Amino acid sequence: MTEIRLPTEPVKLPEFDCDPALIEGFAADLLAASAQVDDLGTFVAGSARVPTWIGSDADQYRTGITALGTRADAMSLALRGVSQRVSLHATRMTTYETTYSDLKERRLQLSIAIAEVKGLAATATEDQVAEIQGKCDTLNTRSVEFNTDASDFVTDVSEEESAMVAAFGEMQTRDQVMKRYEGVPDPADGALASKPGPDASPSAVNAWWEGLTEEQRQAIIAASPGSIGNLDGIPAADRDAANTVALNRDLAALRLLEERGVLTDSEKEHLVNAEAAEKGLENIREQVDPVTGEPILAQLYIYDPLAFDGDGRVAIAAGDIDTADNVSVVVPGLTNDGGSIPGQATNAADIYTAARYDDPSQTNATLAWMGYDAPDSVPWEGDGQGGWDFAGVVKEDMAERGGERLADTVDGIRAIREGDQPHLTAVGHSYGSTTTGHAATDHGLDVDDIVLVGSPGPGDAAEHATDLGVGSDHVWVGTNSLDPVGGLGDKGWINKGNIELGLGRDPAEDDFGAIRFQAEATDRGTSLDPFDDHSKYFDPNTESLHNIAEIINGHYDDVTRAEHKYDPWYDSPRDPEVWRYPTAPKTEP
Amino acid sequence: MRHRALVAILTLWAVLLAACGTETGEEDGMDDARRTLEHQRTDVRRVAADLAPSMAAAVGGTVTFLTGQWSGCDSVFPQGHRNFRYGVRGRIDATTPGAAGLDAVVASWREAGLQVEQPAPESSAPGQGGTRSGPLTRSAEEGGVQVSVTAYADQEFLLIGFQGPCVDVPRSQREEWEQRKEGEPDVRLTR
Numbered sequence: 198m199t200e201i202r203l204p205t206e207p208v209k210l211p212e213f214d215c216d217p218a219l220i221e222g223f224a225a226d227l228l229a230a231s232a233q234v235d236d237l238g239t240f241v242a243g244s245a246r247v248p249t250w251i252g253s254d255a256d257q258y259r260t261g262i263t264a265l266g267t268r269a270d271a272m273s274l275a276l277r278g279v280s281q282r283v284s285l286h287a288t289r290m291t292t293y294e295t296t297y298s299d300l301k302e303r304r305l306q307l308s309i310a311i312a313e314v315k316g317l318a319a320t321a322t323e324d325q326v327a328e329i330q331g332k333c334d335t336l337n338t339r340s341v342e343f344n345t346d347a348s349d350f351v352t353d354v355s356e357e358e359s360a361m362v363a364a365f366g367e368m369q370t371r372d373q374v375m376k377r378y379e380g381v382p383d384p385a386d387g388a389l390a391s392k393p394g395p396d397a398s399p400s401a402v403n404a405w406w407e408g409l410t411e412e413q414r415q416a417i418i419a420a421s422p423g424s425i426g427n428l429d430g431i432p433a434a435d436r437d438a439a440n441t442v443a444l445n446r447d448l449a450a451l452r453l454l455e456e457r458g459v460l461t462d463s464e465k466e467h468l469v470n471a472e473a474a475e476k477g478l479e480n481i482r483e484q485v486d487p488v489t490g491e492p493i494l495a496q497l498y499i500y501d502p503l504a505f506d507g508d509g510r511v512a513i514a515a516g517d518i519d520t521a522d523n524v525s526v527v528v529p530g531l532t533n534d535g536g537s538i539p540g541q542a543t544n545a546a547d548i549y550t551a552a553r554y555d556d557p558s559q560t561n562a563t564l565a566w567m568g569y570d571a572p573d574s575v576p577w578e579g580d581g582q583g584g585w586d587f588a589g590v591v592k593e594d595m596a597e598r599g600g601e602r603l604a605d606t607v608d609g610i611r612a613i614r615e616g617d618q619p620h621l622t623a624v625g626h627s628y629g630s631t632t633t634g635h636a637a638t639d640h641g642l643d644v645d646d647i648v649l650v651g652s653p654g655p656g657d658a659a660e661h662a663t664d665l666g667v668g669s670d671h672v673w674v675g676t677n678s679l680d681p682v683g684g685l686g687d688k689g690w691i692n693k694g695n696i697e698l699g700l701g702r703d704p705a706e707d708d709f710g711a712i713r714f715q716a717e718a719t720d721r722g723t724s725l726d727p728f729d730d731h732s733k734y735f736d737p738n739t740e741s742l743h744n745i746a747e748i749i750n751g752h753y754d755d756v757t758r759a760e761h762k763y764d765p766w767y768d769s770p771r772d773p774e775v776w777r778y779p780t781a782p783k784t785e786p
Numbered sequence: 787m788r789h790r791a792l793v794a795i796l797t798l799w800a801v802l803l804a805a806c807g808t809e810t811g812e813e814d815g816m817d818d819a820r821r822t823l824e825h826q827r828t829d830v831r832r833v834a835a836d837l838a839p840s841m842a843a844a845v846g847g848t849v850t851f852l853t854g855q856w857s858g859c860d861s862v863f864p865q866g867h868r869n870f871r872y873g874v875r876g877r878i879d880a881t882t883p884g885a886a887g888l889d890a891v892v893a894s895w896r897e898a899g900l901q902v903e904q905p906a907p908e909s910s911a912p913g914q915g916g917t918r919s920g921p922l923t924r925s926a927e928e929g930g931v932q933v934s935v936t937a938y939a940d941q942e943f944l945l946i947g948f949q950g951p952c953v954d955v956p957r958s959q960r961e962e963w964e965q966r967k968e969g970e971p972d973v974r975l976t977r
Contacts, residue, residue, distance in 0.1 A: 476965070483855065487875055487945055490851030532864040539964075540865035543858070555920060557941055720860055728863035736861050755920055783923050786875045786936055786947030 204337035220287035227280035229445035235273035241266030271378035385416035399612035402430025429609025433518035440500035470502035470509035477542035509535020515549040516562030530627025541565035551746035551784035569599025600635030654701030662710035675716030678775035707761035716741035717779035826950035844894035847880035859952035
């Protein structure tokens, strides 16, 4: 009997348990620490020098703090360098995870195949030997290749870990840091010196940013996140990176103060807004893209937690604004501020999901834009603050100011998408629709479509849909017939001249000239709180969300139209939608 | 003046509601809601694990992901939700996609004894009837869990979903459910 040479067994793989997300989080923490230390360096070089103080004591003081500043600058660069190395480590470990998973699968298949061929060999007859030997040789080749790849994998991981340890080892002491970084100019400084002035257009800002080297851009993100994080014309991914550094820095610093029980009231407000931004990002990331199953990408597009007397200015995107086929900007209304961004982020994720579900061939990004100071209160809490006067009558001034900011944000998106423009839609809800209206009438809001939902009116300057500047066939209105806010702008023949509650015309009326789409909810009118019907426009599996998704995707023919409100000569405006039985089209799997 | 009167009434209503504080039987409902939702999570994951492989087999495909998550259903003013549900989403890369795939999945449901819902009738609303072929969806029910499949004329995959019904939670529990994060693991398929 001819002996069969059996194939080599594949080597056992070592355990490999790795969490690249945790490593990336560590890199982010180091970057935040670098920013904090850089702030100290900036402080020492600036206001800490107290220029009005003169004399020998002052000179001695400045000599002392100059050394401190030099050390802070060097320490900041060192931390940034280590952070970048840790980030690279996370990237490589992600690759190694895939490699390990592939190796495990290959080993499993090989082991099964070798066990089978061993079984065959044990019972082989002489005339089967050649065929089985052929199989064994093939398997042996695969096994040898596997063993080489497994050995390379172990070597690569080991080398990478050594390099990582060395990166830390080189920066263990102050002497090591000073030797390497003392006097080394921060690449961020030179780059920031050429930054366009505050009145520069988003296009000019974008041209400046694109003209920097990658090293300079990364340096600015790490050392001076506030200088570009909210700057229109900077790409969304870079704004997100910068704002994430700022957010992590704030969270670390403020939570430390909280632990020590020394938070001031304004710092408490700051922390509330920072934690709201953190939560908003989580709310998006914990949802999966319905088509890919991957967590939805979240971008911190605006992070200014101290704006508007502490209300905060925050915008978070679900999806990638830099690359999406369709970008929508959702403008919330009354009672919203930076602290309410988690709920707005959830809405953005639901809109993103609905749009992807509607048309998987298109990519989407939805920006929850709390970029303006919205009324804090509702009419029954009218205190003369937050957009309502003592009689509970709403004012438009906050919408006017917000409209300018909204138009700037959209111009910024246009600038970063130069040559690759997305289909852009502004979606204004409640008082946010008034803000959107003012952005359009007062500042030429550069969008393709305007959607107004639960609208008390698009502002006094919009007498007709055409006044919004995108063409009346691109102005879309969704009004639940039982939404009390949606009726505030009604100006019926009987009531003409008496109404002061709305913020312009009711855009759902026939003579406004917009396209009204179906936006009834199957549970309309069932809540004890009548205002609940004002907040259902972004709920999954509703007519409203379905139609908003169709508009965002540019599928105008698939939007289910609703009959307009109309104004009979003998009574107040009538709404035919109240008689229609609502449907619940699917907006998610 | 009519609008002023309407807003005054609504305002009074809202103030009264806000003053009322807790809802009737809130304490009793608290544990019930939590229990119901926890059970729902178990049921939905089980049904997804049981049915996804046969749905994939019906279209000669493979399940590429199957992930669960909590979500709010109906919003309340000014924000948040009054009820929640658990759902599992997934995707099947199919050799028989599109309408044919949809029919094959529905046939497999019937074979498995599921109650298949009739497709929603076409809306008669004005403006309906675009030329684009949007998502095609069918649904069924299995042990209180809604099962759905969505196909597209121009895509080589089907999306699948498994959802429990919306469960009202007491007002004091809403925040907890809004923030619920459990790092939902992928659903393990039964074989």
